[in-house]
Amino acid sequence: MKFTVVTLLPELIEPALTAGVVGRAKQAGTIEVGCVNPRDFTSDKHRTVDDTPYGGGPGMVMKPEPLLAAIAKAGQGHRILLSPSGAPLTQARVQELAKLDHLVLVCGRYEGVDQRVIDSAIDEELSIGDYVLSGGELGALVIIDAVARLVPGVLGEPTSADDESFSAGLLEYPHYTRPVELDGRGVPSVLAGGNHAAIAAWRRLQAMQRTATRRPDLWRRYRASKAETKAFPPLAARTHLALVHHPVVDRVGTVITTALTNFDIHDLARSSMTYGLAAFHLITPVTSQRDKAEHIARLWMGDDQGEHRARALELVRTADAIETVIATLAAEYGQPPTVVATSAKASSFPAAPRRTPAELVAEHALDPRPMLILLGSGWGLADSLIPSVSRILTPIEGAGDWNHLSVRSAGAILLDRLFGRVP
Ligand code: 4FV
Numbered sequence: 001m002k003f004t005v006v007t008l009l010p011e012l013i014e015p016a017l018t019a020g021v022v023g024r025a026k027q028a029g030t031i032e033v034g035c036v037n038p039r040d041f042t043s044d045k046h047r048t049v050d051d052t053p054y055g056g057g058p059g060m061v062m063k064p065e066p067l068l069a070a071i072a073k074a075g076q077g078h079r080i081l082l083s084p085s086g087a088p089l090t091q092a093r094v095q096e097l098a099k100l101d102h103l104v105l106v107c108g109r110y111e112g113v114d115q116r117v118i119d120s121a122i123d124e125e126l127s128i129g130d131y132v133l134s135g136g137e138l139g140a141l142v143i144i145d146a147v148a149r150l151v152p153g154v155l156g157e158p159t160s161a162d163d164e165s166f167s168a169g170l171l172e173y174p175h176y177t178r179p180v181e182l183d184g185r186g187v188p189s190v191l192a193g194g195n196h197a198a199i200a201a202w203r204r205l206q207a208m209q210r211t212a213t214r215r216p217d218l219w220r221r222y223r224a225s226k227a228e229t230k231a232f233p234p235l236a237a238r239t240h241l242a243l244v245h246h247p248v249v250d251r252v253g254t255v256i257t258t259a260l261t262n263f264d265i266h267d268l269a270r271s272s273m274t275y276g277l278a279a280f281h282l283i284t285p286v287t288s289q290r291d292k293a294e295h296i297a298r299l300w301m302g303d304d305q306g307e308h309r310a311r312a313l314e315l316v317r318t319a320d321a322i323e324t325v326i327a328t329l330a331a332e333y334g335q336p337p338t339v340v341a342t343s344a345k346a347s348s349f350p351a352a353p354r355r356t357p358a359e360l361v362a363e364h365a366l367d368p369r370p371m372l373i374l375l376g377s378g379w380g381l382a383d384s385l386i387p388s389v390s391r392i393l394t395p396i397e398g399a400g401d402w403n404h405l406s407v408r409s410a411g412a413i414l415l416d417r418l419f420g421r422v423p
Pocket residue numbers: 082083084107108109110111112113126127128129130131132133134135136139
């Protein structure tokens with residue numbers, strides 16, 4: 001594998017590649033690294049490599065002609081420009097790059113590179129992160145290091161490159177080595193036990209836990225295997241959604257009981273089913289309303305013509321009060337649920353810590369406790385009458401301050417933000 005770095009500062013590149021596995025690979029000839037300096041392709045006596053930007057503004061731009069000549073000199077290869085405007089570098093991209101045989105890494109200095117050089121002589125722009133470097137050289141070194149360690153023969157053990165962070169979509173589990181006690185801190189006992197299945201399960205759980213809490217973005221994309229889902233059931237599967245018809249408030253803040261609606265029952269049951277929830281509860285103290293809900297749910301459940309709604313409506317349960325649902329779940333799971341309220345107003349439930357959907361998932365992903373999410377009907381949940389609430393979700397924000405989503409829409413949006421996967 002060959003890397004050619006196009007840089008005004010080759011002295012930054014060469015010494016960085018003398019030690020460690022990459023240094024050894026270079027010495028052994030497994031990888032080859034060369035530099036081409038645009039300054040060697042200047043013709044004026046000052047060997048000028050920069051110029052002022054058209055249109056004015058601060059800083060200088062790299063002069064196109066020496067840069068183009070240097071890129072040409074680098075030879076045939078996949079030409080990458082290091083730039084904060086590039087696509088973020090990922091392990092998946094690194095794995096693809098490792099299959100190529102020559103990477104030309106073009107480093108900008110100053111404010112950047114003339115756009116026409118990018119248009120005519122660059123195949124791909126990559127960024128190593130959302131910050132600005134004084135030049136692309138450190139980015140080029142990052143790419144060389146990440147790619148080189150995947151080149152066959154660079155790392156000792158062929159498997160040590162793959163079961164690490166990102167390759168599996170999870171962060172790494174924590175590592176320990178001797179001594180068994182370090183300043184009073186021990187090693188998790190399972191690791192010393194020699195039970196390989198138990199060790200593997202522990203490491204997997206640690207990796208999942210870390211990913212859920214530290215990197216909600218990765219966690220959302222993670223697809224657990226069947227075995228993992230069995231060992232660590234997803235949060236959605238112990239999450240219960242409830243549509244509260246009492247205690248809620250009307251437009252002037254009076255506590256009322258609302259009537260249930262057919263649409264809410266169907267649509268929230270279907271959303272609950274889609275996102276893998278355990279159940280959908282309708283809460284009203286009015287016996288005849290609960291009977292009606294049960295009747296509607298049973299009507300559709302009885303349909304045996306392959307009607308998809310049947311399965312969703314099997315999730316429907318009714319209760320006379322929030323406390324009843326809490327007691328039922330406590331009995332079912334052996335521990336009470338975390339009760340999460342929702343509200344369109346930022347001032348509701350002032351005593352409960354606020355969480356974004358991602359934060360709530362991070363906090364509870366591997367907590368075995370069930371979760372109960374309360375949706376209010378009418379003008380919203382009567383917060384002072386629901387002391388069991390221990391978390392409040394941040395309101396859904398739209399384009400402006402008009403915020404009157406139907407409870408069915410708000411419920412669907414929240415479930416997608418909590419449990420929806422990213423393709
Ligand atoms: C960078 C990054 C980066 C910006 C101006 C080079 C510098 C100068 N490269 N990921 N972030 N590059 O900041 O790759 O031309």
